[in-house]
Amino acid sequence: MNLVVLISGRGTNLEAIIRGINSKKIKGKISLVISNKKDAKGLKIAEKYGIKTEFIDPSLYKTREEYDLKLAERIKKENPDLVVLAGYMRILTDGFIDTFENRIINIHPSLIPAFQGLKAQKQALEFGAKFTGCTVHFVTKELDSGPIIVQAVVPVMPDDSEETLSERILHYEHRIYPQAIKWLSDGRVQVKNRHVIVKGAKYGGLPVNPELEDF
Structure with missing residues (x-):
C-alpha cells in the first residue's frame, strides 16, 4: 500500500x-x-x-x-x-x-460523533465527560463524521488538564492509527453503508472493537 x-x-x-x-x-x-x-x-x-x-x-x-x-x-x-x-x-x-x-483517513482525539472540530480534549473537559478517547475514521464531506474504523476509550480523571488528557489520548492514537492502516493494507476492511467491518477480526469486550495488535 x-x-x-x-x-x-x-x-x-x-x-x-x-x-x-x-x-x-x-x-x-x-x-x-x-x-x-x-x-x-x-x-x-x-x-x-x-x-x-x-x-x-x-x-x-x-x-x-x-x-x-x-x-x-x-x-x-x-x-x-x-x-x-x-x-x-x-x-x-x-x-x-x-x-x-474513500481513500482518505483521519484520526480525531474524541469518540466521534462527540466533540468534533478543534480542541476536542478541551471540549470533553468543559462538558464534564467521564470518558473520551480517539477515533480513526474515513473522511467525508461532513467534519469528523465519516465511517469509524476503530476507537480507543480513555477515562477523564478529576484532576486532568487539557495537556494531561491530550497526552493520554495520544498514547492510544499511536496504537490505533498504525493498526487501522495495517488492516487496510491487508485488505481486511469492508464498509457497508456507515458500518466498517474488519474481516477475520475477533470482536469482544467493551467497547466492541477488533482486537488490537502490539503497536
Whole structure:
C-alpha cells in the first residue's frame, strides 16, 4: 500500500506509522509527506527516515479550493492507495475529498460523533465527560463524521488538564492509527453503508472493537 501523509505539526502519529512500516507490520510505504506549515517538526521526522517531503504554502493561493486543487495535483503524482491525515489542521474542500473518495483517513482525539472540530480534549473537559478517547475514521464531506474504523476509550480523571488528557489520548492514537492502516493494507476492511467491518477480526469486550495488535 502506497501512502501519502499530510501533516501540520510535530508528527508523532506520522512516526508511529513509520515504525509500523519499518517493523513490517504494515505492508506498505510512505512515498511523500506534505505539510501546510514550513516549520512542522514532522517534516524533520520524515527526513530522518529518508522519506520525501514537501511544504505547500497556503499563502500563495487565494482560496481553499485553489490550494486543495494544487495539493490534489501533487498527491496524484504519487498514485497513492491511501491519503493519511496525521495532525493536518486544514479542513479539506469537497473537491479534494471527491478526488480521493474513500481513500482518505483521519484520526480525531474524541469518540466521534462527540466533540468534533478543534480542541476536542478541551471540549470533553468543559462538558464534564467521564470518558473520551480517539477515533480513526474515513473522511467525508461532513467534519469528523465519516465511517469509524476503530476507537480507543480513555477515562477523564478529576484532576486532568487539557495537556494531561491530550497526552493520554495520544498514547492510544499511536496504537490505533498504525493498526487501522495495517488492516487496510491487508485488505481486511469492508464498509457497508456507515458500518466498517474488519474481516477475520475477533470482536469482544467493551467497547466492541477488533482486537488490537502490539503497536
